[in-house]
Amino acid sequence: MQFDVPRRPGRGLTRGIPAVLSVVSAFLIWELYVRLSGISPLMLPAPSRVLDQIVLNRALLWDNTVPTLKATFAGFALSLTVAFGLSVVLDFMPRVRRALFPIFVVSQTLPLVAIAPLVVLWFGFDLTPKVLLVALVTFFPMLVALVDGYAATDPEIEDLMRSMGATRGQIFRSARFPSAMPYFFAGLRISITYAVVAAIFAEYVGARAGLGIVILNAKNSFRPDLVLAAVVISSALTLVLFAVTALLQRVVLRWRDVEGNR
Amino acid sequence: MSVLDMRNVGLTIGGTAILDDISLHLAEGEFLSILGPSGAGKSTIFRLLTGAAQHDSGTITCNGQPLATNQHGFGFMPQRDALMPWRRIIDNLTLGLEVQGIRRKDARAHVTPLLADFGLDGFTDHYPAQLSGGMRQRAALLRTIAQNRPVQLLDEPFGALDALTRTQMQAWFEKRWRTARWTTLLVTHDVREAVALSDRIYVLSRRPARVIAEVHVPAPRPRLGRPVSADAHAIEAQLLEILLNQTGETL
Numbered sequence: 113m114q115f116d117v118p119r120r121p122g123r124g125l126t127r128g129i130p131a132v133l134s135v136v137s138a139f140l141i142w143e144l145y146v147r148l149s150g151i152s153p154l155m156l157p158a159p160s161r162v163l164d165q166i167v168l169n170r171a172l173l174w175d176n177t178v179p180t181l182k183a184t185f186a187g188f189a190l191s192l193t194v195a196f197g198l199s200v201v202l203d204f205m206p207r208v209r210r211a212l213f214p215i216f217v218v219s220q221t222l223p224l225v226a227i228a229p230l231v232v233l234w235f236g237f238d239l240t241p242k243v244l245l246v247a248l249v250t251f252f253p254m255l256v257a258l259v260d261g262y263a264a265t266d267p268e269i270e271d272l273m274r275s276m277g278a279t280r281g282q283i284f285r286s287a288r289f290p291s292a293m294p295y296f297f298a299g300l301r302i303s304i305t306y307a308v309v310a311a312i313f314a315e316y317v318g319a320r321a322g323l324g325i326v327i328l329n330a331k332n333s334f335r336p337d338l339v340l341a342a343v344v345i346s347s348a349l350t351l352v353l354f355a356v357t358a359l360l361q362r363v364v365l366r367w368r369d370v371e372g373n374r
Numbered sequence: 375m376s377v378l379d380m381r382n383v384g385l386t387i388g389g390t391a392i393l394d395d396i397s398l399h400l401a402e403g404e405f406l407s408i409l410g411p412s413g414a415g416k417s418t419i420f421r422l423l424t425g426a427a428q429h430d431s432g433t434i435t436c437n438g439q440p441l442a443t444n445q446h447g448f449g450f451m452p453q454r455d456a457l458m459p460w461r462r463i464i465d466n467l468t469l470g471l472e473v474q475g476i477r478r479k480d481a482r483a484h485v486t487p488l489l490a491d492f493g494l495d496g497f498t499d500h501y502p503a504q505l506s507g508g509m510r511q512r513a514a515l516l517r518t519i520a521q522n523r524p525v526q527l528l529d530e531p532f533g534a535l536d537a538l539t540r541t542q543m544q545a546w547f548e549k550r551w552r553t554a555r556w557t558t559l560l561v562t563h564d565v566r567e568a569v570a571l572s573d574r575i576y577v578l579s580r581r582p583a584r585v586i587a588e589v590h591v592p593a594p595r596p597r598l599g600r601p602v603s604a605d606a607h608a609i610e611a612q613l614l615e616i617l618l619n620q621t622g623e624t625l
Contacts, residue, residue, distance in 0.1 A: 286458075
């Protein structure tokens, strides 16, 4: 029996060192290669030049980050709502699940390259098509995670609750939903990494502003340094969202961090 | 009048006869055990009582009334503790009361005075994974008792514990039972446990299950924590022989 044993201090930091080292050395090699080979910055700009571009164009980048973030958040909120709502419906109605699930699977087979222009064609250059595309890309992993998570509920816990006289709704709320949370966060982490990329892709196909537009314009004016500057911002956004998800998971799934659970 | 009365109950699931002919009765304050070989359908009897399955012949009555599916006269303790790993112990203990629609505060107030007797004082804020096997079983038992049901159904409550912990838990349980006198139906395949705890024991045959013996245990209590009495020893030997006959083996 063990209680409140503190984890070894600094373990998280020490574990992060190899990752930091590998990333830093990759950038160093890139920088060295560009400087030593004398390759044109129109072909391959050095990381230092990309950083300079971020600083120089910070106003432009910021103005275009806001719409991308808006599309990402709105799309993700829609996706989360739909995925959760659908998961509940599917859980209570197995027949509907069998009827609808193939449709969701097919929705994931559609190539974004083909669908995005059509969605823009149907819904215009506003926020709507971006929101829809982000939702389309992100909702499936969360839905699958939730549905699988509900199904993974310990049958003995359900039998126990039934013996207590619990209704189907009570069993869902107190047993099936909490059981699904670890699965849900696994799905959420996958979804969140797609979200920003999907928003940028939707902008790339047709928009008035956004990081996708910055990338498109920079590419058309042969400015790989600016393309990469926008890419850095986009990656940073995804990393921040990923970190927020991880943090949220730590809070919600606190019970899994106690001694005795892995 | 019997708290529980089962007459000629039979159950077939998917063409397989699980229960053939089960007749048993349980009086208030009585400790009754159902003993049988593994896979005999002992737990299935509990599934009938908790509404998880429907018998297709015979009758089940509680206090003279037919067992209705919406009538929950039983506190059920499953084989493994089935504590919810995401709930702190206190919230696991109040689960049954919560299901009954009792407010959290009142449910906690109901459970708190019982903590000391169950050795859970100071552990209410722990998660189940932080507790030892014995403590988890005690928590599961308290969760059952806290529901205030007239009959307690215990499905091999000590089966998953190591031998030493099991012995300690049985002695602890006997002590608790002697003060509280819960009307109890215990399912077990442990002969010694059945003899140590029960007033009466029903022995089931292999599947499809029939009651093949009913044995009274008149030995004085407490029976645990001291050498097994000659009476109890004779009963153990008798039960073991019946069970071994069932599995087709001999001593």
